[in-house]
Amino acid sequence: xxxxxxxxFYYGRIHxxxxxxxxxxxxxxxxxxxxxxxxxxxxxxxxxxVHAIARGAVRFEGRPIHGLPPDQIxxxxxxxxxxxxxxxxxxxxxxxxxxxAYLRRDAGEVERDLDQVYSLFPxxxxxxxxxxxxxxxxxxxxxxxxxxxxxxxxxxxLDEPSLGLAPMLVEAIFxxxxxxxxxxxxxxLVEQNAHVALGFADWVYVMETGRIVMxxxxxxxxxxxxxxEAYLGE
Amino acid sequence: MxxxxxxxxxxxxxxxxxxxxxxxxxxxxxxxxxxxxxxAARTLGRVLRAEPVARRLAMxxxxxxxxxxxxxxGTRDWRVAALxxxxxxxxxxxxxxxxTDVLVVAGIYVMLSLxxxxxxxxxxxxxxxxxxxxxxxxYSYALLSTWYGLSxxxxxxxxxxxxxxxxxxxxxxxxxxxxxxxxxxxxGFGEIIRIVLNNWDDVTRGPNGILGIGRPHLGDFRFSQPxxxxxxxxxxxxxxxxxxxxxxxxxxxxxxxxxxxDESAAECMGVNLVHAKxxxxxxxxxxxGLGGVVFAAKQTFVSPESFAFFESVIILxxxxxxxxxxxxxxxxxxxxLVALPEALRELTLFRPMILGGAMVLMMVMRPRGFLRExxxxxxxxxxxxxVPREExx
Numbered sequence: 136x137x138x139x140x141x142x143x144f145y146y147g148r149i150h151x152x153x154x155x156x157x158x159x160x161x162x163x164x165x166x167x168x169x170x171x172x173x174x175x176x177x178x179x180x181x182x183x184x185v186h187a188i189a190r191g192a193v194r195f196e197g198r199p200i201h202g203l204p205p206d207q208i209x210x211x212x213x214x215x216x217x218x219x220x221x222x223x224x225x226x227x228x229x230x231x232x233x234x235x236a237y238l239r240r241d242a243g244e245v246e247r248d249l250d251q252v253y254s255l256f257p258x259x260x261x262x263x264x265x266x267x268x269x270x271x272x273x274x275x276x277x278x279x280x281x282x283x284x285x286x287x288x289x290x291x292x293l294d295e296p297s298l299g300l301a302p303m304l305v306e307a308i309f310x311x312x313x314x315x316x317x318x319x320x321x322x323x324l325v326e327q328n329a330h331v332a333l334g335f336a337d338w339v340y341v342m343e344t345g346r347i348v349m350x351x352x353x354x355x356x357x358x359x360x361x362x363x364e365a366y367l368g369e
Numbered sequence: 370m371x372x373x374x375x376x377x378x379x380x381x382x383x384x385x386x387x388x389x390x391x392x393x394x395x396x397x398x399x400x401x402x403x404x405x406x407x408x409a410a411r412t413l414g415r416v417l418r419a420e421p422v423a424r425r426l427a428m429x430x431x432x433x434x435x436x437x438x439x440x441x442x443g444t445r446d447w448r449v450a451a452l453x454x455x456x457x458x459x460x461x462x463x464x465x466x467x468x469t470d471v472l473v474v475a476g477i478y479v480m481l482s483l484x485x486x487x488x489x490x491x492x493x494x495x496x497x498x499x500x501x502x503x504x505x506x507x508y509s510y511a512l513l514s515t516w517y518g519l520s521x522x523x524x525x526x527x528x529x530x531x532x533x534x535x536x537x538x539x540x541x542x543x544x545x546x547x548x549x550x551x552x553x554x555x556x557g558f559g560e561i562i563r564i565v566l567n568n569w570d571d572v573t574r575g576p577n578g579i580l581g582i583g584r585p586h587l588g589d590f591r592f593s594q595p596x597x598x599x600x601x602x603x604x605x606x607x608x609x610x611x612x613x614x615x616x617x618x619x620x621x622x623x624x625x626x627x628x629x630x631d632e633s634a635a636e637c638m639g640v641n642l643v644h645a646k647x648x649x650x651x652x653x654x655x656x657x658g659l660g661g662v663v664f665a666a667k668q669t670f671v672s673p674e675s676f677a678f679f680e681s682v683i684i685l686x687x688x689x690x691x692x693x694x695x696x697x698x699x700x701x702x703x704x705x706l707v708a709l710p711e712a713l714r715e716l717t718l719f720r721p722m723i724l725g726g727a728m729v730l731m732m733v734m735r736p737r738g739f740l741r742e743x744x745x746x747x748x749x750x751x752x753x754x755x756v757p758r759e760e761x762x
Contacts, residue, residue, distance in 0.1 A: 205639070206636070206639040206641045209638065209639035217634060223626070225630055226627070230623075234635075237639050237640060
């Protein structure tokens with residue numbers, strides 16, 4: 136469904152992505168792990184159109200999408216849960232969710248999706264009239280995911296959804312992501328928390344200084360000494 | 370008591386500052402006066418913050434806001450709305466010519482501040498050169514009227530359209546800027562327009578201005594009295610309020626709100642930032658253009674003097690004072706800032722001081738303006754610590 140082929144990107148003179156190639160098959164969960172500054176978030180931003188890549192190709196369902204502006208990419212069915220959640224703090228929870236459906240014109244269907252999000256995260260329904268900024272960190276993450284789902288994406292991009300959350304909340308978030316996967320939505324996840332990532336993904340890519348250094352199913356990576364040492368802390 | 374210790378220190382500092390131009394004696398008095406003032410202000414602050422007084426002050430603030438909102442809610446009932454409209458229509462029959470004229474000016478400012486509210490309040494783009502678009506509107510009608518004898522109504526549309534074009538011209542280079550940087554560039558833009566008007570003698574006749582601008586006609590009827598302009602401006606204000614209010618609740622209004630809160634997140638939602646920003650600039654500017662045309666037609670004379678930087682500041686104050694983003698709030702802010710200097714006309718000398726003091730007081734007591742934007746009130750003031758606030762708000 137999503138395919139990156141030899142993608143290069145520069146921040147000024149820094150060669151941040153040095154030929155990244157990876158695939159996210161339809162309806163699957165693919166996870167990109169790596170340490171700080173390896174280029175994980177940059178890879179996501181290259182997909183969502185925030186960064187214009189220097190070389191290579193990004194294809195979605197066979198169609199090249201690099202060079203399209205971010206709003207066009209959302210329109211194609213890729214929505215992003217940005218790093219640090221970035222909910223709208225002064226808008227209410229409901230308004231935040233409505234903003235997620237900004238590009239949609241099918242009001243009835245939007246209403247249905249809103250109910251779906253509420254059943255996925257009941258706490259958002261409870262707090263629907265509260266301002267986004269008043270939610271706790273975990274609730275904000277749920278709001279950010281719910282907001283992205285409101286665009287009814289076929290591929291969901293997530294940037295470190297476990298960041299700064301207590302283990303119990305991480306579990307809740309990933310439980311919800313599991314249900315999203317069951318509905319056939321593809322998930323491309325960037326995660327620093329390798330334990331969580333390996334437990335959830337169908338396929339894992341390992342990134343180091345702008346390159347993919349290893350990939351495989353989670354069981355296989357779990358056996359690799361290099362991964363165990365660098366990412367699982369064993 | 371710690372806060373009082375700074376009073377003599379501040380006095381000493383001001384005495385030191387005053388020394389070079391006020392001499393020893395002057396410096397001594399300055400220092401003493403400053404120390405006394407600071408001590409007095411601190412005491413006042415303490416009294417105001419003391420439990421019973423603070424509570425009463427908060428209640429008074431709420432009461433002002435509530436009563437205004439009560440009146441607004443009332444206007445949604447058509448009978449009350451009709452009564453209010455009747456009252457407005459009756460104004461020029463009750464008031465003298467001078468006061469009617471002041472109301473016309475106030476009406477023009479209502480249009481201007483509602484237009485700026487679109488840019489600053491809705492879209493969150495700080496514009497310090499807004500008066501430039503007012504100037505574009507006024508001069509475009511002034512020139513079209515004196516050269517080609519263009520009449521007022523097409524001039525109104527032309528002025529608004531031309532101002533919108535200038536809004537986009539300003540918007541394109543500043544697309545990537547926000548906050549302070551945007552403010553500086555817009556400030557520069559405002560000055561450029563004024564300086565061009567002041568120096569392009571062949572076209573604008575420089576500081577002498579343009580005389581003999583045509584007044585509006587409606588068939589055989591000529592607008593000449595303040596009363597006539599009052600009705601014209603009243604109609605335009607009501608139209609502006611209606612459109613701007615609708616706009617806020619529209620799709621583009623939501624896009625602006627999202628952009629104001631967090632640009633990158635708005636982009637992730639599929640908001641086209643380029644379109645949203647240019648639309649905000651163009652839309653805000655077109656209202657300034659409209660106001661400019663009315664101003665030119667009313668005065669029958671325009672000169673660069675009327676479009677100084679201070680005008681931009683005043684219009685921005687109206688928006689901030691009234692409550693950024695709130696249409697009725699901004700209207701109230703504009704009316705107050707036009708009415709207050711008029712009410713203080715006898716106290717010429719103290720006018721700027723009282724005006725400044727009132728604004729400081731206002732911002733301390735009600736930092737989000739008289740009327741906060743609706744919908745943001747439910748969970749007001751409940752941001753827990755550690756919640757990242759986006760810059761520029």
